[in-house]
Amino acid sequence: MPVHEPLEISEDNELDQDIIDINEALGLDLFEGDIKLDGMRNSIIGDQYRWPHTIPYVLEDTLEMNAKGLILKAFEQYRLKTCIDFKPWEGEPNYLSVFKGSGCWSSVGNRQIGRQELSIGANCDRIGTIEHEFLHALGFWHEQSRSDRDDYVTIMRDRIQSGKEGNFNKYSDKRSDFLNVPYDYTSVMHYSKTAFMNGTEPTIVTNIPAFIDVIGQRMDFSEYDIQKLSRLYNCKTGYFVHFNTSAGITQDRAILESRILYPKRGFQCLQFYYYNSGSESDQLNILVKEYSDTNLNGTLRLVETIQGAEEFSNVSINLLSEVEARSMPLKSRS
Numbered sequence: 001m002p003v004h005e006p007l008e009i010s011e012d013n014e015l016d017q018d019i020i021d022i023n024e025a026l027g028l029d030l031f032e033g034d035i036k037l038d039g040m041r042n043s044i045i046g047d048q049y050r051w052p053h054t055i056p057y058v059l060e061d062t063l064e065m066n067a068k069g070l071i072l073k074a075f076e077q078y079r080l081k082t083c084i085d086f087k088p089w090e091g092e093p094n095y096l097s098v099f100k101g102s103g104c105w106s107s108v109g110n111r112q113i114g115r116q117e118l119s120i121g122a123n124c125d126r127i128g129t130i131e132h133e134f135l136h137a138l139g140f141w142h143e144q145s146r147s148d149r150d151d152y153v154t155i156m157r158d159r160i161q162s163g164k165e166g167n168f169n170k171y172s173d174k175r176s177d178f179l180n181v182p183y184d185y186t187s188v189m190h191y192s193k194t195a196f197m198n199g200t201e202p203t204i205v206t207n208i209p210a211f212i213d214v215i216g217q218r219m220d221f222s223e224y225d226i227q228k229l230s231r232l233y234n235c236k237t238g239y240f241v242h243f244n245t246s247a248g249i250t251q252d253r254a255i256l257e258s259r260i261l262y263p264k265r266g267f268q269c270l271q272f273y274y275y276n277s278g279s280e281s282d283q284l285n286i287l288v289k290e291y292s293d294t295n296l297n298g299t300l301r302l303v304e305t306i307q308g309a310e311e312f313s314n315v316s317i318n319l320l321s322e323v324e325a326r327s328m329p330l331k332s333r334s
């Protein structure tokens with residue numbers, strides 16, 4: 001393992017320990033708990049810190065089996081919800097080396113250093129934590145370091161461990177970009193209320209009290225996390241559509257198109273949720289467009305129609321061209 005630059009970490013913890021707690025218990029002193037700085041404090045602003053849309057990676061042998069599985073699962077979430085994809089490294093100049101280091105941490109953005117490390121250490125093997133660290137690698141700072149954060153949260157200075165106050169700094173607009181997305185209590189990049197506390201009282205109090213136990217969630221990306229990522233990387237496709245039929249006329253329709261998927265294994269699951277609060281006669285049509293060497297424009301094929309509000313649907317899509325099948329579980333709640 002190469003020599004590390006001085007570590008600085010910002011934290012959240014899994015297993016009901018946020019990253020920050022995990023890293024602190026290890027005595028790490030990373031910037032903001034889980035960010036490794038490479039001598040420079042650069043903002044995510046700047047194209048040189050972007051990765052290509054498909055990021056080369058190596059899952060190092062040090063990783064535990066469970067961590068590897070969850071990292072691949074996190075990649076699936078990125079694939080499904082954004083235009084970011086990951087591929088095993090094949091000699092590209094820059095790549096992410098994911099390994100089991102001490103704690104959970106990453107640098108911010110593509111540092112253009114060839115092998116760039118991202119640590120998924122003990123207790124970091126939780127999907128939200130992994131998504132969080134990869135969001136750092138993709139170029140994101142912590143949500144509460146936004147320059148407008150004081151309108152949304154109050155930092156309780158006297159409850160912060162001495163010497164750790166710097167973890168609650170704000171960045172100017174020159175260092176990080178909101179990407180025109182509102183402040184987000186539900187971001188997977190937000191500190192929890194217990195970050196760097198010196199006692200039992202929260203260090204971050206939300207100005208809207210109901211959100212105090214929401215900040216620091218490590219379940220999955222928030223909708224705004226996805227929006228910001230999609231804007232930073234100019235993703236062309238979305239993953240969410242709201243279509244109001246209450247004032248609509250017959251034959252009105254909305255189309256949500258996924259990006260092109262390349263099932264690499266024998267099968268691939270594509271999961272989405274469908275909620276219909278409109279008419280029983282509303283329907284959801286699931287179509288698949290198949291491409292081949294001789295059919296570059298693709299052929300659209302109707303796979304299934306869901307009428308009204310089904311409790312739960314599981315739709316299997318058998319691809320015609322290859323011996324591959326995709327199943328598309330569809331859940332709708334009424």
Ligand SMILES: [Zn+2]
Pocket residue numbers: 010011012019033034035132136142
């Ligand atoms: Zn972090």
